[in-house]
Amino acid sequence: MISTENNTIKNILASNGLDGDIGLWQRRLDQITKADVKRALDSVPGTYNINKLLALISPAAESYLEQMAQMSQSLTIQRFGRTMKLYAPLYLSSYCSNSCLYCGFNTQNKTERKRLTISQAIEEAKLLAEYGFSDVLLVSSEDKNFITVDYLTELAKKLKPMFSSISVEIYQMTEDEYKKLFCAGIEGVTLYQETYNRDAYRLYHRSGSKADFDNRLQSPDNFAAAGMREIGIGVLLGLADWRLETLALARHGHYLMKKYWKSRISFSFPRLRPASQVESSNFEHLIDTKSLTQMIIALRLCFADASLVLSTREPADIRNNLIKLGITKISAGSKTNPGGYADDKISIKQFQVNDNRSPAQIAQMIRTKGMEPVFKDWDKAFTKTD
């Protein structure tokens, strides 16, 4: 058997200088010419190689943004149709043992926190189901003693009659723990590396188990190996140079796609938002909308079938425009505090939502763009539960 020991994502990123050798990639980016960009645009749309992506995210590609956007739109329509999937997050807890400087749930923040009992979570879920959601994302901070594997499996089994798809965005688990979630009907996991730059990672993750970069990096392997159908990865934009983050994120995604070939990759690109005791102006790598757009389009032109997700961190006008350019899934009417759907006033939020339109308003906006809002694109019958 061929040894795959050296093919871990840790080694792949390190050997390519993608976990922090800013100088190397900065030089290469600066050397990209318009001819390189044109060559990248002439390649088969939707296929990945790192040099192509490098060209598409380069400063030289900025003058091709309109052409790239049109290619991205047409490729997305071909692969996903004139549709837009909708999901909603359900926050379970804001108690956290980590200290991440960009997050409202930072354990250092002296503020009121909340965690939902299973029956409280079900009450929130019922509201989401009434809005028409069929795809729910369970979100929790690292509150391991309360949001346990047993809590999540029990909740998932109770939610299953209400939703066709249940996924989680929670703290890192072992492969065995992820398997238990999968067997309870949870079919997707989203877990962001936040930043692929080791120095920046160390700077922003001060304590708690999340402070271990390599452990974090290994997690998508763990949940993909556990059988999860949807593998969500992403970077929090604002912590390090977006271009280098995009290169590392794409390389990670490509690695996961080839290794866990039965699962679908989704990419997210949240921009840092103000939160309780978090001033976004303190972050030097915040990116403008033009760069965010270039990132989204470049990823689409390298990954024809990846799900590209946009949350309510982005304001309404930007979301209205970006959903035409390659995005395939968006959240709507989100509350980022546990219990927020029943009572928005209670407890702190993970971040301030930037698009406060209701799910019905979002669905209507999607229709006016000539697309069908899709609430259901999965079936609970796929996942066999114990």
Added chain:
Amino acid sequence: MEKLCIADRQFDSRLLVGTGKFASNQIMSQAIEAAGSEIVTVALRRVDIENPDDDMLAHIDRDKYLLLPNTSGARDADEAVRLSKLARAATGIKWVKLEVTPDPYYLLPDPIETLKAAEILVNEGFIVLPYINADPILAKKLEDVGTATVMPLASPIGSNQGLKTRAALEIIIEQANVPVVVDAGLGLPSHAAEAMEIGADAVLVNTAIAIAAEPVQMAIAFKKAVQAGRLAYLAGAAAQSKQANASSPLTGFLRND
């Protein structure tokens, strides 16, 4: 023209259509009507099959069209069988378009799991229309376990590349005792016509109609292409040849006898 016969049903139309990727359910409904189709496939993952008010299902007139549920998204035989049974329990429909596609990107069908699921479903009384790669041996094996058709792909689904598998499709058509429905990858009416010209019994089209700028017009174009291709097949198209055949260099001397 003679009818298309699948299992115990007869159809005038040889154009099956899919329901995904449309900009709205109204447009989908108009396109189906324009295509003149009688068999309409829906992904069970996309609809709430137990809910009579499901918006997509409400736009498909069950008196007019045979609703053909498909198992798109199923990763293995178990999932496909489970999904099929739930759909039958909810609707009474025993027809199923069997799709077992473990890879979520190209959605290529798994031959081993498809055969396994087909055998189980046939034994459970389903009318099974399996989506397969253009593999002649697999087509025969599926026929042997009792599927109602075989549905080989022309090229990867949604790719609009046309008949990339033509050589294998010709063998399948030549050998089949069940209707051959060419499915997936037909991007233009001319592709559909080509499939019909080589003797396919029917074709299934979705993406090319759904994402056209004018889906209804495109549906009409496919309808006509399928009819033209079928007519050409029945009319006995002249064989193509690379050489000119005007003279008989080897047997010309016999004329002198």
